Amino acid sequence: MSEATMHQIVLAARPHGRPSINDFRFEKTAMPVMLPGGVLLRVLYLSLDPYMRGRMDDMKSYAKPVSLGEAMPGRGIAEVIASGHPAYAVGDTVVAQTGWRTHAAVTGEGLRKLDPALAPITTALGVLGMPGFTAYAGLTLIGKPRCGETVAVAAASGPVGSLVGQLAKITGCRTVGIAGGADKCRYVRDELGFDAAIDHREHCFPEQLKRACPDGIDVYFENVGGAVWQAVLPLLNQFARVPVCGLIAQYNGPGDSEEAHRLAPTMREVLTKSLTMRGFISADFVEEHYPQFLRVVSAAVAKGRVRSREDITDGLENAPQAFMGMLEGRNFGKVLVRVASDAGTLSTRNGA
Amino acid sequence: MSEATMHQIVLAARPHGRPSINDFRFEKTAMPVMLPGGVLLRVLYLSLDPYMRGRMDDMKSYAKPVSLGEAMPGRGIAEVIASGHPAYAVGDTVVAQTGWRTHAAVTGEGLRKLDPALAPITTALGVLGMPGFTAYAGLTLIGKPRCGETVAVAAASGPVGSLVGQLAKITGCRTVGIAGGADKCRYVRDELGFDAAIDHREHCFPEQLKRACPDGIDVYFENVGGAVWQAVLPLLNQFARVPVCGLIAQYNGPGDSEEAHRLAPTMREVLTKSLTMRGFISADFVEEHYPQFLRVVSAAVAKGRVRSREDITDGLENAPQAFMGMLEGRNFGKVLVRVASDAGTLSTRNGA
Numbered sequence: 001m002s003e004a005t006m007h008q009i010v011l012a013a014r015p016h017g018r019p020s021i022n023d024f025r026f027e028k029t030a031m032p033v034m035l036p037g038g039v040l041l042r043v044l045y046l047s048l049d050p051y052m053r054g055r056m057d058d059m060k061s062y063a064k065p066v067s068l069g070e071a072m073p074g075r076g077i078a079e080v081i082a083s084g085h086p087a088y089a090v091g092d093t094v095v096a097q098t099g100w101r102t103h104a105a106v107t108g109e110g111l112r113k114l115d116p117a118l119a120p121i122t123t124a125l126g127v128l129g130m131p132g133f134t135a136y137a138g139l140t141l142i143g144k145p146r147c148g149e150t151v152a153v154a155a156a157s158g159p160v161g162s163l164v165g166q167l168a169k170i171t172g173c174r175t176v177g178i179a180g181g182a183d184k185c186r187y188v189r190d191e192l193g194f195d196a197a198i199d200h201r202e203h204c205f206p207e208q209l210k211r212a213c214p215d216g217i218d219v220y221f222e223n224v225g226g227a228v229w230q231a232v233l234p235l236l237n238q239f240a241r242v243p244v245c246g247l248i249a250q251y252n253g254p255g256d257s258e259e260a261h262r263l264a265p266t267m268r269e270v271l272t273k274s275l276t277m278r279g280f281i282s283a284d285f286v287e288e289h290y291p292q293f294l295r296v297v298s299a300a301v302a303k304g305r306v307r308s309r310e311d312i313t314d315g316l317e318n319a320p321q322a323f324m325g326m327l328e329g330r331n332f333g334k335v336l337v338r339v340a341s342d343a344g345t346l347s348t349r350n351g352a
Numbered sequence: 353m354s355e356a357t358m359h360q361i362v363l364a365a366r367p368h369g370r371p372s373i374n375d376f377r378f379e380k381t382a383m384p385v386m387l388p389g390g391v392l393l394r395v396l397y398l399s400l401d402p403y404m405r406g407r408m409d410d411m412k413s414y415a416k417p418v419s420l421g422e423a424m425p426g427r428g429i430a431e432v433i434a435s436g437h438p439a440y441a442v443g444d445t446v447v448a449q450t451g452w453r454t455h456a457a458v459t460g461e462g463l464r465k466l467d468p469a470l471a472p473i474t475t476a477l478g479v480l481g482m483p484g485f486t487a488y489a490g491l492t493l494i495g496k497p498r499c500g501e502t503v504a505v506a507a508a509s510g511p512v513g514s515l516v517g518q519l520a521k522i523t524g525c526r527t528v529g530i531a532g533g534a535d536k537c538r539y540v541r542d543e544l545g546f547d548a549a550i551d552h553r554e555h556c557f558p559e560q561l562k563r564a565c566p567d568g569i570d571v572y573f574e575n576v577g578g579a580v581w582q583a584v585l586p587l588l589n590q591f592a593r594v595p596v597c598g599l600i601a602q603y604n605g606p607g608d609s610e611e612a613h614r615l616a617p618t619m620r621e622v623l624t625k626s627l628t629m630r631g632f633i634s635a636d637f638v639e640e641h642y643p644q645f646l647r648v649v650s651a652a653v654a655k656g657r658v659r660s661r662e663d664i665t666d667g668l669e670n671a672p673q674a675f676m677g678m679l680e681g682r683n684f685g686k687v688l689v690r691v692a693s694d695a696g697t698l699s700t701r702n703g704a
Contacts, residue, residue, distance in 0.1 A: 054624075225619055239636075244623050250616045261615045264602045267577055270631040271596050272406075277629040279622040284591075 006031050008071045009100040009319055015056055018252045018327070023056065024072070024320040032105035039088050039111070041078035041096055041104045046316065047125035048074065048323045048335040050223075051281075053251040072100040072319075075130065076339065077114070077121050088113065095124045100319055102339055119301060126334035127308035128298060130282050131159035136293045137285040138221055138243035139164050142278045147172030149218035152209075152235075154228045156197060157184040159308065159334035160245065163297070164221045165194045166306045173219075176212045178228055180329045187332075192307060206231040216240075222277075225249045226261065233269050242277040252327060309333030358383050360423045361452040361671055367408055370604045370679070375408065376424070376672040384457035391440050391463070393430035393448055393456045398668065399477035400426065400675045400687040402575075403633075405603040424452040424671075427482065428691065429466070429473050440465065447476045452671055454691055471653060478686035479660035480650060482634050483511035488645045489637040490573055490595035491516050494630045499524030501570035504561075504587075506580045508549060509536040511660065511686035512597065515649070516573045517546045518658045525571075528564045530580055532681045539684075544659060558583040568592075574629075577601045578613065585621050596631040604679060661685030 005028050012025040034040040055066045055073055066073060076098035080088050085108040088094065093114045098104040114121050119128055126132060145151050151168035155161040156177025165175040165188070177188040177197045185197035196212035198205060209231050216237035222229065226249025236242070269275060300306040311333040313322040319337045326335045357380050364377040386392040407418045407425055418425060428450035432440050437460045440446065445466045450456040466473050471480060478484060497503050503520035507513040508529025517527040517540070529540040529549045537549035548564035550557060561583050568589035574581065578601025588594070621627060652658040663685040665674040671689045678687045 225616075229615075229619075244619065247616075247619055247623055250619065263581075263613045263615045263618050264577075264599075266615055266618070267581075267596065267599055267602065270629060271599055271633075272631070274631045274633060274636050275629075276631075277622060277627075279624070279626045279628075281623075281626060284626050 004031050005029065006101060006103040007316055008102070009316060010069050010071050011056060011066045013068070014058055015252075019053070019056060019320075019324055021320055021324070026317045026320075031103055034082050034084055034105050035107055037084050038105060038107045039080050039085050039094075040082035041076075041094070041098060041106060042081045043076045043078045043098045043102055043104060043316075043339040044093075045077040045122055045125060045312075046074055046098065046100060046319060046337040046339050047076065047129070048319065048326055048337060049131070050246055050248045050251060050327065052323065053248075053327060074098065074100055075125060076101075076104075077124060078104065079340075085111075087111075093121055095129065100316065102316055119298065122310055122312075122334075122336055123301065123308065125336060126159045126310060127163055127301060127306065128294065131334060132163050132297055132308075133286070133290060133293050134245050134282045135160045135163035135221075136167065136297060137282060137289055138245050138280060139167055139219070141285060141289065142243035142276075142280060143168075143219035143221060143241050145171050145173045145219045148174075150174040150176060150213050150215055150237075151219040151221070152176040152178065152213065152217045152232060153221040154178040154200070154224040155248070155329075156188045156192075156194065157309070157332060158223075160223055161221070162188070162192055162308060163306065166192055166300075167297075168219070169193055169195075170300070170305065174213075174215070176209070176217070178209065178224075184332060187309070191309075200228055200231075210235060219243075221245070223248065229266075230261070233266060236269060236273055236275060238273050240273060240275050242275060244277060244279040245281070248327065310336055312336045312338055314338050356383050357381065358453060358455040359668055360454070361668060362421050362423050363408060363418045365420070366410055367604075371405070371408060371672075371676055373672055373676070378669045378672075383455055386434050386436055386457050387459055389436050390457055390459045391432050391437050391446075392434035393428075393446070393450060393458060394433045395428045395430045395450045395454055395456060395668075395691040396445075397429040397474055397477060397664075398426055398450065398452060398671060398689040398691050399428065399481070400671065400678055400689060401483070402598055402600045402603060402679065404675065405600075405679060426450065426452055427477060428453075428456075429476060430456065431692075437463075439463075445473055447481065452668065454668055471650065474662055474664075474686075474688055475653065475660065477688060478511045478662060479515055479653060479658065480646065483686065484515050484649055484660075485638070485642060485645050486597050486634045487512045487515035487573075488519065488649060489634060489641055490597050490632060491519055491571070493637060493641065494595035494628075494632060495520075495571035495573060495593050497523050497525045497571045500526075502526040502528060502565050502567055502589075503571040503573070504528040504530065504565065504569045504584060505573040506530040506552070506576040507600070507681075508540045508544075508546065509661065509684060510575075512575055513573070514540070514544055514660060515658065518544055518652075519649075520571070521545055521547075522652070522657065526565075526567070528561070528569070530561065530576075536684060539661070543661075552580055552583075562587060571595075573597070575600065581618075582613070585618060588621060588625055588627060590625050592625060592627050594627060594629040596629060597633070600679065662688055664688045664690055666690050 015023045080092040095112045151173045153161040153164040175194045177194040188197035222244040223246035225247035311331040432444040447464045503525045505513045505516040527546045529546040540549035574596040575598035577599035663683040
């Protein structure tokens with residue numbers, strides 16, 4: 001009878017501001033039934049990403065909100081344990097929309113088979129997955145950095161920011177990373193090869209950022225918003241480009257310094273500096289650009305020109321804590337949850 | 353001796369918020385001396401434009417601020433009264449950076465000769481001048497409207513907004529104009545042919561705007577900011593484009609409703625709707641696109657497919673009042689000052 005049940009984490013309540021542990025519920029439920037032509041999956045790793053915070057609110061966004069009592073959504077790496085789909089066999093490793101679950105029944109749509117011999121499978125949730133593609137697409141298609149320009153990015157030790165900086169460096173840009181804490185800054189500078197790394201928790205952060213950008217900023221890859229944006233704004237050069245892929249600083253609602261976060265100064269800079277600000281989600285570009293991304297970045301990873309780092313938590317039941325920590329910046333690298341206890345044998349941990 | 357003097361209006365004090373009459377000074381000064389290879393001009397018409405408000409502040413912008421005691425800057429239509437330049441003869445009519453002056457000595461740079469037979473000379477400061485080019489460049493190069501899309505623009509009876517809507521209509525778009533007061537709205541709808549015109553002074557303006565845009569807004573041409581932007585924001589469609597050429601609502605500093613003008617909602621929409629917001633000034637595109645603009649819009653004006661309207665004040669000494677009125681939206685059409693008393697004989701007034 002134990003095979004007939006699984007575990008999942010559902011949205012128990014809608015958070016007001018920061019999520020709390022009570023907004024999630026870990027529950028046992030019946031094993032899902034394989035759909036005709038679909039596959040049954042045993043989840044090995046779950047990816048935790050900032051966008052999930054948006055799904056917890058009852059507001060229209062680029063995806064519909066999670067319903068109360070529904071499993072939290074998310075991408076996972078999983079093993080096929082039963083298949084009704086000709087392209088997938090039992091034992092295959094795939095990336096799929098599994099949700100925060102130990103098992104999932106999915107159709108073949110949106111499924112991608114992984115070759116564990118090519119790269120550690122967990123990279124398919126990070127540098128070679130959606131976070132990596134977000135970095136690649138936002139930087140190359142919107143930021144369009146030119147050799148000699150300055151590219152700045154926040155959350156620079158995270159899965160998106162770290163690739164933004166490394167790709168910009170390959171393009172010949174001066175790269176300035178912003179991260180929280182000395183360890184992350186050291187990693188960004190020494191391991192990832194950014195030209196400078198600035199700690200946004202330091203008191204004189206805006207001044208330090210300014211010193212690190214003597215020629216201003218030509219591309220600011222926006223994934224945090226809030227106080228970091230306020231520090232970046234005056235440094236932007238004429239015709240600077242601002243791809244906007246995330247605003248983690250405002251996902252939990254107004255912060256203490258909301259008073260300073262007025263619209264007018266931003267609009268004024270957009271106008272007077274002929275800035276381009278463009279929001280995007282990776283799905284906007286997937287069809288046209290994903291294959292090229294996989295080719296380019298896989299090669300760079302294989303050659304050691306692009307490095308990445310993972311922050312793995314064990315046990316699905318610990319996903320809420322890991323998620324809440326990530327929203328506070330307490331993670332160090334791509335946040336993953338090891339869902340199946342023997343997953344470690346299939347993966348190489350921490351490519352950095 | 354009377355030929356040896358001229359009049360000008362200088363910046364007397366930097367305004368705090370709204371400019372007052374005391375921030376300007378009308379003064380008599382010596383007639384300027386013609387520069388070698390330059391021309392001496394007698395100003396016929398002066399153009400008043402919202403951007404001039406920015407120059408009155410001591411803040412870095414796309415142009416440097418006016419110094420205290422210096423003549424207010426601006427473009428004018430003028431008659432050449434002495435010439436040391438082979439391309440310009442006495443009696444020629446030109447567009448030039450004259451400033452708020454009755455006479456000016458300028459080099460040949462940036463001067464453009466007008467043919468009064470082709471179009472009323474004052475159109476060179478409006479629909480066939482920088483305001484027209486701003487509309488054309490922002491709409492076609494940033495907004496990129498497609499047939500069937502909805503294009504909205506504020507200050508729709510003004511020189512920029514009116515052309516934005518008329519060009520969008522020619523492209524096959526639904527055009528929604530926003531203007532202040534019933535007369536302007538009637539003009540926008542009945543004379544300019546917009547599909548709808550909404551009065552932003554009406555109490556239920558956001559609801560009316562929403563009703564006028566049943567399919568949302570694909571291009572919002574931003575030239576005012578403030579409360580109008582707040583009403584537009586929720587109506588923007590996925591992948592909407594927002595050319596930003598002006599923010600007249602915030603030029604005089606924070607308004608009453610500043611509390612509502614927080615950055616976070618704007619950034620959230622930029623992100624979740626994959627919006628493109630791009631600031632520009634006409635100079636960004638002049639070199640590459642001005643000739644094409646002049647061809648296209650001159651032809652449309654000649655055929656009566658594009659109409660325009662002027663709001664003319666007599667006498668340079670009245671320029672400050674006209675300027676302050678424009679910042680409050682009290683003008684109705686392109687604001688011009690007739691500087692020379694016999695200028696009327698050279699121009700046809702109000703093409704609408």
